[in-house]
Amino acid sequence: MCGRFSRTSPPETFASLVEGRNDIDDLPPQYNTLPGQKALVCRIDPAGEREMALLRWPYIPPFEKQPKTRYSTINAKAETLTTSRLWRFPFQHFRCLIAADGFYEPKDTGEKRKPQYYFRRRDGEPFFMAGLWGRWEPPGGEGGEAFDSCAIITTEANAVVGEVHPRMPVILQPDAWAQWLDPAVTDPEQVQDLLEPAPDEGWEGYPVGYYTREDSPQVIERQN
Incomplete structure (x- = not known):
């Protein structure tokens, strides 16, 4: 799973990567993005253009009567997207890119307090x-505010992450972004092959502290 990640590069950096519109100003770095907070994403707007947006994380299914869910929707498993009641429709019609500079995974050592590891690209570049x-909307015209939310797709870990945890986020390569975002692609088979583990080369992971709620540069510092 991926239960925490960082997004320290500014929105304009990610917008430049995808050649998308960015109307988000003064967004501070998030060294420790947690469930319940907002994630920076790139998606296709109603006009068919790429836009940067802030979406609530985790995903709230539109069929829920309240703005919460009984399901685990932080992550969506790549292997079950076509068979899951939760994910079939968004997989066909509402795909996005979630901006990140790194992500965390716990190592299961048999202890209650699991060591935390931070994974990032060796060159320090951001990724998606x-x-x-x-979109979740209040049912039947009831009070409440509509909002958009998202989930991170996970797959089997590559060799680097696999030393710590069996799964990792799907990291899409630049040449896959257009196909993944294309709203005209509604056949899951056309994008299923994109959901592979990231190549082993170019990635690194190292132990970090137990700052599970803190949000500061200290959270991503290497621990001996």
Whole structure:
């Protein structure tokens, strides 16, 4: 799973990567993005253009009567996207790219307090994780505010992450972004092959502290 990640590069950096519109100003770095907070994503707007947006994380299914869910929707498993009641429709119609500079995974050592590891590209460059999104609206005209939310797609870990955890986020390569975002692609088979583990080369992971709620540069510092 991916239960925490960082997004320290500014929105304009990610917008430049995808050649998308960015109307988000003064967004501070997030060294420790947690469930319940907002994630920076790239998606296709109603006009068919790429836009940067802030979406609530995790995903709230549109069929829920309240703005919460009984399901685990932080992550969506790549292997079950076509068979899951939760994910079939967004996988066909509402795909997005979730901006990140790194992500965390716990190592299961048999202890209650699991050591935390931070994974990032060796060159320090930002990247996009494959995501799904959707809009939740109050049912039947009831009070409440509509909002958009998202989930991170995970797959089997590559060799680097696999030393710590069996799964990792799907990291989409630049040449896959257009196909993944294309709203005209509604056949899952056309994008399923994109959901592979990231190549082993160019990635690194190292132990970090137990700052599970803190959001500061200290969270991503290497621990001996």
